[in-house]
Amino acid sequence: MIPDYISPIVGYRVWTWDTTGLKSLCGERWHPNQSLAARCRASAILGRAKATNDVHDAPYAHCTCGIYAAKTLHHFGSAGCEQYGIHGEVYLWGKVVEHERGWRAQLAYPKNLFLSSDGLPFTLAEIRLRVQALTLYGSDIFVLGNGETIPLWTRSSGFDPAGLDYLTEISKESYVRRKRNGILEGRPRGGARTGRSCSRAR
Amino acid sequence: MQIGKPLRTVIVEPLELPVSDPMGKPVTDPPVPQPEPAPEPEQAPVTP
Numbered sequence: 001m002i003p004d005y006i007s008p009i010v011g012y013r014v015w016t017w018d019t020t021g022l023k024s025l026c027g028e029r030w031h032p033n034q035s036l037a038a039r040c041r042a043s044a045i046l047g048r049a050k051a052t053n054d055v056h057d058a059p060y061a062h063c064t065c066g067i068y069a070a071k072t073l074h075h076f077g078s079a080g081c082e083q084y085g086i087h088g089e090v091y092l093w094g095k096v097v098e099h100e101r102g103w104r105a106q107l108a109y110p111k112n113l114f115l116s117s118d119g120l121p122f123t124l125a126e127i128r129l130r131v132q133a134l135t136l137y138g139s140d141i142f143v144l145g146n147g148e149t150i151p152l153w154t155r156s157s158g159f160d161p162a163g164l165d166y167l168t169e170i171s172k173e174s175y176v177r178r179k180r181n182g183i184l185e186g187r188p189r190g191g192a193r194t195g196r197s198c199s200r201a202r
Numbered sequence: 203m204q205i206g207k208p209l210r211t212v213i214v215e216p217l218e219l220p221v222s223d224p225m226g227k228p229v230t231d232p233p234v235p236q237p238e239p240a241p242e243p244e245q246a247p248v249t250p
Contacts, residue, residue, distance in 0.1 A: 003215035013203070035221045061211050068203045075205075093214040100206025109220045 011069025085119020
């Protein structure tokens with residue numbers, strides 16, 4: 001089969017993250033140095049008899065399976081995805097279904113990652129553990145703060161002092177603010193996150 | 203994520219892949235080394 005494109009498509013998506021790395025909103029883990037491969041879970045939902053006729057490789061044009069990404073930052077923003085703390089560009093390749101405002105792909109890997117200061121954990125120790133886990137993906141990492149995009153870690157240069165200083169600063173500010181308010185809990189900034197159904201999107 | 207109606211399906215085969223493991227095969231755990239059996243204690247000579 002002749003390919004339509006010989007470079008990966010780049011989309012925008014959001015993840016959750018912890019000290020073990022990145023996860024889709026539905027909990028699917030993204031492993032460092034390993035592309036995520038889509039698989040259709042419709043068979044598990046539809047039941048065995050129906051699934052026999054519905055088993056297909058993901059993404060299938062007439063299904064909702066595949067790895068989701070938005071086409072533009074505008075589309076991404078309108079979906080309300082900034083609230084999850086980490087987003088970025090993602091490479092998409094293999095079989096890809098184009099939609100009006102996004103893509104469903106067979107294979108994907110993060111291209112770069114942007115941390116929102118609102119989604120960072122409170123303690124520097126926790127931040128360090130999480131960021132260390134992110135560097136294993138080899139994707140450039142930035143922090144969004146004060147209306148700026150601050151480099152934190154790049155594949156070519158490693159950690160950037162500007163990004164580290166910024167993390168230290170906002171961690172100190174957060175500690176002072178919580179101490180003043182009498183709150184010293186381990187919740188991320190921005191309060192509790194609302195759950196989101198993710199039965200289809202990976 | 204709401205991405206609208208499907209438009210078309212394309213095949214993307216990058217000349218350079220962004221990862222070393224392009225097909226997303228599951229990573230197999232490295233074999234766990236088995237501990238060597240402890241040497242049997244030498245038997246002390248039995249003296250009558």
